[in-house]
Amino acid sequence: MNTSPESNIEILQELIPKIPMRQGKMPVVGMGTFGSDHVSNEQMAEAVLGAAEVGYRHFDCAEVYGNEAEIGASLEQVMANGVAREDLWINSKVWNNNHSAKDVIDACKRSLEDLRIDYIDLYFVHWPFRNFHPPFCDVNARNPDSHPYVHRELMETWEALEFLHGEGLIKNLGTSNMTLPKLELLIKDASIKPDANEMELHPHFQQPELLEYCIRQEIQPIGYCPLGSPGRPERDRTPDDTTDIEDPVIVQIATAHNVHPAIICIKWAHQIGIAPIPMSTNPRNYYANLKAVTEDPLTDEEMKSISAIDKNCRLIKGQVFLWEGANSWEDLWDLDGTITK
Ligand SMILES: NC(=O)c1ccc[n+]([C@@H]2O[C@H](COP(=O)([O-])OP(=O)(O)OC[C@H]3O[C@@H](n4cnc5c(N)ncnc54)[C@H](OP(=O)(O)O)[C@@H]3O)[C@@H](O)[C@H]2O)c1
Structure with missing residues (x-):
């Protein structure tokens, strides 16, 4: 029997479920690559290389994470080491200051160049509204010309994604940070329906209605912050900070189960139909995260008890508070009455 490290990775590869998408198959666990301000670009690039060595094939990138060039060098190395491009699944996202048709196309081409690939497997509109603030500014740095969600503006951005798909530069189209009504409107007007929706999802923030809607619409939910983003210094805190x-x-x-609690969050996400994208720069952790979906599942009873700990606690609210008067995502609907304009 062949027990070389290569054969172990091949066995793991076989065991990781792959989700059929519009084009290609997406490995169910992806590696998050947002380092916030506590992981340097070099550390993240090294983690991508190490993760590929232990069997990751799905990487969740974005231009705004500021590390696509470093990650691109790692991906090039991964392919030089023998992993075929078609066996990799690479996400990227267009940031909020690039929502006009021309800017979307330019942003996508920059990501392709930085990531050193000639197509992106899944390209997201990172947030469903435009703004011209620097990515992580505080409220004092607000641009008074920015405004909340306007449906026709999102459609212009979406049509640019449809164009990129027609050009073969992106294989699948994704939304992110949507509410259910925004997703309904987009589906009504889009020529190409979203293939995936990347949403904050962890046991303390389960978004059951949006999740159920995505599954019903055959839009693959991708769960970000699947562990509740414990290491991110700027994450919003829960009332009891647990x-x-x-x-x-x-x-x-x-x-x-004799595992770290992180592994339970990943198993739970997988078992409710989400593709989780945990971030880790620790080889022991990222290997365990990947393997989690291949090992013994949670029982129905355990799944039920996790359903009961939803606190409706959204951790990532930063973009919302860039608008004066907005205290929640839902407020963004009403600030200027532009839901369907
Ligand atoms: N679409 C969007 O708007 C959006 C927003 C936020 C995030 N995202 C994506 O989602 C990804 C994940 O979110 P996130 O990074 O904020 O949070 P997360 O994946 O929930 O948590 C990451 C933290 O968990 C720790 N960790 C990972 N595996 C662990 C394990 N097995 N045991 C113990 N600790 C573990 C990591 O530390 P170690 O490095 O020490 O393991 C890191 O500090 C991001 O990287 C990004 O790709 C997308």
């Missing part, structure tokens, strides 16, 4: 991986229910199930 992260998902500290939740007593998750800890108890983890103890029963």
